[in-house]
Amino acid sequence: MNAPASPRLMSDKRAEEIIGILLRTGVTVAAVVVFAAAIPYLMQHGSAKPDYHIFRGEPNQLRHISGILKASMALDPAAIIQLGLLILIATPVARVAFSVIAFAEERDWMYVIVTLIVLALLLYSLSATNL
Amino acid sequence: MNIFELTGLIFLGSLIAGFLGSLTGLGGGVVVVPLLTLAFGVDIRYAIGASLVSVIATSSGAAAAYVREGFSNIRVGMFLEIATTIGAIAGAVVAAYLKLSWIAITFGLVLLYSAYESVRSRTDLRGPSQPDRIASLLRLDGTFPTSQGIQSYHVTNVPAGFGLMFTAGVLSGVLGIGSGAVKVLAMDRAMKLPFKVSTTTSNFMIGVTAAASAGVYLNRGYIDPGLAMPVMLGVLGGSLTGARLLAGAKVKVLRIVFSTVVALLGLEMIFNGFVGKFVQ
Numbered sequence: 528m529n530a531p532a533s534p535r536l537m538s539d540k541r542a543e544e545i546i547g548i549l550l551r552t553g554v555t556v557a558a559v560v561v562f563a564a565a566i567p568y569l570m571q572h573g574s575a576k577p578d579y580h581i582f583r584g585e586p587n588q589l590r591h592i593s594g595i596l597k598a599s600m601a602l603d604p605a606a607i608i609q610l611g612l613l614i615l616i617a618t619p620v621a622r623v624a625f626s627v628i629a630f631a632e633e634r635d636w637m638y639v640i641v642t643l644i645v646l647a648l649l650l651y652s653l654s655a656t657n658l
Numbered sequence: 659m660n661i662f663e664l665t666g667l668i669f670l671g672s673l674i675a676g677f678l679g680s681l682t683g684l685g686g687g688v689v690v691v692p693l694l695t696l697a698f699g700v701d702i703r704y705a706i707g708a709s710l711v712s713v714i715a716t717s718s719g720a721a722a723a724y725v726r727e728g729f730s731n732i733r734v735g736m737f738l739e740i741a742t743t744i745g746a747i748a749g750a751v752v753a754a755y756l757k758l759s760w761i762a763i764t765f766g767l768v769l770l771y772s773a774y775e776s777v778r779s780r781t782d783l784r785g786p787s788q789p790d791r792i793a794s795l796l797r798l799d800g801t802f803p804t805s806q807g808i809q810s811y812h813v814t815n816v817p818a819g820f821g822l823m824f825t826a827g828v829l830s831g832v833l834g835i836g837s838g839a840v841k842v843l844a845m846d847r848a849m850k851l852p853f854k855v856s857t858t859t860s861n862f863m864i865g866v867t868a869a870a871s872a873g874v875y876l877n878r879g880y881i882d883p884g885l886a887m888p889v890m891l892g893v894l895g896g897s898l899t900g901a902r903l904l905a906g907a908k909v910k911v912l913r914i915v916f917s918t919v920v921a922l923l924g925l926e927m928i929f930n931g932f933v934g935k936f937v938q
Binding site: 540542543546547548550551553554557558561562564565568569572573574575576577579580581582584585586587589590591605606608609612613615616617618619620622623626635637638641642644645648649651652653654655 | 659660661662664665694698699700701703704711714715717718719721722728730732733736737739740743744746747750796797865866868869870871872873874876877878879880881882883884885886887888890891894
């Protein structure tokens with residue numbers, strides 16, 4: 528790099544590298560969990576007739592974080608797939624949370640607030656059950 | 659056909675969708691919903707839920723590769739994410755009250771627009787030479803690496819970009835797609851970012867936008883594990899393979915072919931929306 532390296536640029540670069548690792552790890556873990564649960568899921572449901580053309584909505588335990596965790600503990604394959612998807616949804620959320628720390632380290636308070644707003648919106652959408 | 663066979667077919671279809679989507683830059687998400695609804699007869703709500711999940715997977719996978727290159731502008735991305743996440747939550751909430759046929763028709767129109775946007779030749783519009791007041795206040799101006807060294811740029815039209823981003827978020831929440839085409843429109847043409855910067859920043863934002871709607875869809879029971887599983891694994895596998903092949907691949911012809919397919923799917927969604935195929 529031949530550009531004058533300002534401290535802010537370097538710090539941005541380090542933050543970007545950590546974000547890259549964070550995103551890759553989240554996606555990999557999610558894919559492994561979903562794949563691992565796919566095998567028992569298909570053994571359990573594979574021979575049944577699909578009815579995806581009729582919309583019923585998922586049972587309550589597959590809709591909320593607490594229900595998904597509880598059913599995953601009981602080794603229900605559908606719940607473990609849902610757990611993998613939850614890890615996937617949490618990955619960008621974790622990225623935003625990390626950005627809060629990165630901006631705080633740079634003492635960029637305006638962007639700490641901007642990022643906290645985004646984080647709050649994400650957490651709200653994940654936890655609000657009456658939307 | 660039983661669930662095992664259907665899962666295999668959906669996996670294959672998603673693999674191809676992800677592969678072509680990443681090679682052509684259109685994203686795999688845009689064809690997942692037409693594929694599931696038109697080819698496999700899946701209810702459009704389940705299809706949108708599964709598509710959202712695959713959008714998060716590909717966006718995060720691709721962003722991990724992009725962030726290192728130093729093109730994306732994190733401040734622009736984060737500031738505009740306020741607009742996209744509010745839009746995405748609003749869109750996901752509104753989607754529950756929309757007629758399914760309207761969703762299908764809107765989807766078709768967005769497919770047509772995305773196809774047009776991807777074949778249109780993109781040239782860098784000359785950015786403003788003077789800093790913009792709002793952009794400076796928000797410290798949105800940035801730099802990016804070029805062959806001639808680090809180049810700086812100014813950002814302009816922040817309110818217009820913010821408004822377009824809200825629209826992109828709403829579409830993402832209603833349709834379960836990344837809305838990459840609208841995001842690039844906002845940053846490229848309204849805010850005058852260099853297109854390498856707008857493309858990578860958009861990719862960076864898509865996962866966050868989709869996560870905001872995915873939360874609402876999950877809580878509402880629209881995300882079916884049996885369906886989301888082959889879609890997510892297929893699209894992710896296909897797009898990672900496509901990204902690996904992208905270096906040095908001649909994609910111009912492929913992009914025209916895939917855009918044509920996307921446009922035809924768009925027309926079919928609109929047609930089926932009008933004749934009432936999406937009614938329950």
